[in-house]
Amino acid sequence: MKISLGCDHIVTDIKIRISDYLKEKGHTVLDMGTYDFTRTHYPIYGRKVAEAVASGKADRGIVVCGTGVGITVAANKVPGSRAVLARDTTTATYAVEELNANIIGLGGKITGEHLIYSIIDGFLEAKYRSTPENEAILKKLNAREEEVYCQMSDQGLFDEFLVKWNNGEYQD
Amino acid sequence: MKIVLGSDQDGLVLKDKIKSYLRELGYESLDKTEFGGEDFLESTKLVANEIMEDEEMVGVLFDGYGVGSFIAANKIKGMIAAEVSDERSAKMTRDHNHTKIITIGSKIVGEELAKSCVKAFVQSKYSGGRHQIRVDMLNKML
Numbered sequence: 001m002k003i004s005l006g007c008d009h010i011v012t013d014i015k016i017r018i019s020d021y022l023k024e025k026g027h028t029v030l031d032m033g034t035y036d037f038t039r040t041h042y043p044i045y046g047r048k049v050a051e052a053v054a055s056g057k058a059d060r061g062i063v064v065c066g067t068g069v070g071i072t073v074a075a076n077k078v079p080g081s082r083a084v085l086a087r088d089t090t091t092a093t094y095a096v097e098e099l100n101a102n103i104i105g106l107g108g109k110i111t112g113e114h115l116i117y118s119i120i121d122g123f124l125e126a127k128y129r130s131t132p133e134n135e136a137i138l139k140k141l142n143a144r145e146e147e148v149y150c151q152m153s154d155q156g157l158f159d160e161f162l163v164k165w166n167n168g169e170y171q172d
Numbered sequence: 173m174k175i176v177l178g179s180d181q182d183g184l185v186l187k188d189k190i191k192s193y194l195r196e197l198g199y200e201s202l203d204k205t206e207f208g209g210e211d212f213l214e215s216t217k218l219v220a221n222e223i224m225e226d227e228e229m230v231g232v233l234f235d236g237y238g239v240g241s242f243i244a245a246n247k248i249k250g251m252i253a254a255e256v257s258d259e260r261s262a263k264m265t266r267d268h269n270h271t272k273i274i275t276i277g278s279k280i281v282g283e284e285l286a287k288s289c290v291k292a293f294v295q296s297k298y299s300g301g302r303h304q305i306r307v308d309m310l311n312k313m314l
Contacts, residue, residue: 039302043309067261069254070269070306076246077313083246084239085255091280095239110261137240140213144247145314161308172301 001124004058006032006045008065011108014116015064021117022062027124030058041165044158046074046083053102054080061103062120072105079145087111089122096126098134175201175294176222176231178215179278180241183234184208186278186286190232193287199294212240220248223272230266231273232290238277245273250311257281259292266296270307 003022007015012034019029032048034040042065049061061083065071068085075083083103084095087110095101104123106116128134164170175194179187184207194201204222209215212235223229231253233241238255245253253273254265257280265271274293276286 041306041309043306043313047313067254067264067268069256069261069265069271070310073246073252073254073269073310074313076243077310079314082243085242087257087261088280091237091239091257091277094237099239099243101239101243107261110258137211137213140211141244141247157312158309161305161312165305170302170305172299 001059002028002030002057003124004030004032004049004052004061006049006061006063006071007034007108008042008045008071009034009037009040010066011064012037014108014113017113018062018064018116018120021120041158042071043074046071047078047157050075050078050081050083050103054078060124062123063103063105064108065105066107066109068105068107068110072103075103075105082141084123086119086123087115089115089119092119092123093126096123097129100128100134100138173199173294174229175199176204176219176229177201177234178204178219178231179208179234180205180210180212180215180236181208182236183212183215183276183278186276186281186283187232187234189283190234190286190290193290194294197291213244216241216244216248219273220245220251224248224250230271230294232293233273233275234278235275236277236279238275238280241273241275245275247314249314252307252310256289256293257285259285259288262289262292263296266293267299268303269310270298270303
């Protein structure tokens, strides 16, 4: 499979381990960043991973941040994505089989390395079961997205905030 | 602070247990799906509509795996929801992600852990600062 992979600066080392694990299993990895530990912002990478999946450049996506929440929320805010946050393999499998999930989110500081691999295996091995019930739910879910303004080609979507960040306007 | 609760049929029993627990803790709650919603899309919509504009409200959604409500809630513009099955994430996500809703899967998370996650979430507080740029980015998206 072709897998788009992304993380924030908190878990870049874990992302690289996941990348190696996927390659060992014969997958092709599209690493969307971030590539170092320099402070950055998880929505940038959650969005990139999800857009690669939604546009068909990748078959599935994997996103990682500290708890997994932020980057998985960002991935879900791309039309066409269905991103599950998982700390166990059962949830990952369910999400693909019943909800046709195409992205998995992991908490790199919450879930240990071996469990992460098991969750990824479950996610990649699972197949969507098309039943009338599942189709009805997905149809309702997708109906909401069709109302949404298409943000996918907008490269400068976050620029106004990055300008403010660089001006020191976001202070702890 | 008011805690708004919702569930589909799978999450109904756990939702009722958490409702009693919140009463014991002294929190005010509002149950949007007393008999359980038709599906997680309905319960998510009911809770999200209630809390969307109100900074003093947070939501907790229950379904089978936590996933359906998590995806549905985050597909709503301006909503930030976290699927949780541990207390640390429940606490941190409100603090860092300005999370308005947590979702819990009743087939995955047992009663005691669910209580503990809800408690960690409602007692946490958003810290803003550097985290706000990420929240601004999320809110600019879908």
